[in-house]
Amino acid sequence: MVILFLTIKQLDKVYLIGCGRNAAEVNQYINDHGKYAVGGYIVDDNYITATEKTDQPIFSLTNFLIATPPQASIYLLNAIGDPKRQDIIEKLTAAGYQFINLVHTHSYISNALTIGIGNCIAPFSVVNFNVTIGNHCIINTSCSISHDSVLEDYVTLSPGVKIAGNVRIGKGVFMGIAAAVIPNITIGEGAYIAAGACVTKDVAPYTLVGGVPAKLIKKLSF
Incomplete structure (x- = not known):
């Protein structure tokens, strides 16, 4: 395709x-x-x-x-x-x-990317093989997204976020500076991942998690 x-x-x-x-x-x-x-x-x-x-x-x-x-x-x-x-x-x-879509010239984007509309990919970010990005996402400076991962609509990755392979990030998720996710993890819709957190297990929708490894801090209400 x-x-x-x-x-x-x-x-x-x-x-x-x-x-x-x-x-x-x-x-x-x-x-x-x-x-x-x-x-x-x-x-x-x-x-x-x-x-x-x-x-x-x-x-x-x-x-x-x-x-x-x-x-x-x-x-x-x-x-x-x-x-x-x-x-x-x-x-x-x-x-x-x-x-x-605005993709900065100082980023690396695999030609096997599937992408929607309205996305901004900042300098020095890496988007690897077979990644899917929805609509209106922000991938900030020096982020990396590994193979087969999915970002649904309205996801925000702060500077330095690292996403391993086969991770699914739900709609409207916000990830703080330098947060990381290990492979095969699902982060539910509307979740907030605190700066510096390391996510090692699935995150429920509309929850705030933080720490290493990341643990539940509180449930969110919108």
């Missing part, structure tokens, strides 16, 4: 969802390509004060929908690290906007 990638090189401008410090990093990744610029930032209507000073416009979701309706030349990319980004992304998807 041939996988067709829509790369950032085909774009003139990309609008980022979010305008915090993670968005500043994603902006830099786009600038690293040398030709393309961020057209602006989109934030939730309840997000009153922007945390990032930028040279590009910052739109509330409602204003963006009015000022910049979907068209062939407009592309979006998530830049919110929190898995709760799902709500604003679903609204923009329902409105008909297109999302891209």
Whole structure:
């Protein structure tokens, strides 16, 4: 099967969802390509004060929908690290906007990758053979994902996360800095893995685990 990638090189401008410090990093990744610029930032209507000073416009979701309706030349990319980004992304998807995958040129990506849309893979990350990545995931700096592993939608990997082979990471999972997972593990939907944790057994959905080896800290409610 041939996988067709829509790369950032085909774009003139990309609008980022979010305008915090993670968005500043994603902006830099786009600038690293040398030709393309961020057209602006989109934030939730309840997000009153922007945390990032930028040279590009910052739109509330409602204003963006009015000022910049979907068209062939407009592309979006998530830049919110929190898995709760799902709500604003679903609204923009329902409105008909297109999302891209941004894969930094200083990462290694196997040609046997299966990938959805709206994903960001940061510099110095490694995605190995037969990995599947869903939609709107963030794979941060210096992460590694080994063979046959699956990341479902809206997964966030903080810098330095290491995932061994045949691991399944559920929808909306957040993994803290330098967390690691041994082979053949399943992490349930909505789980949070604390920074530096080593996961050696399956993690139940909507739980917080941490430590070496990782143990249950508390159940989460959403």
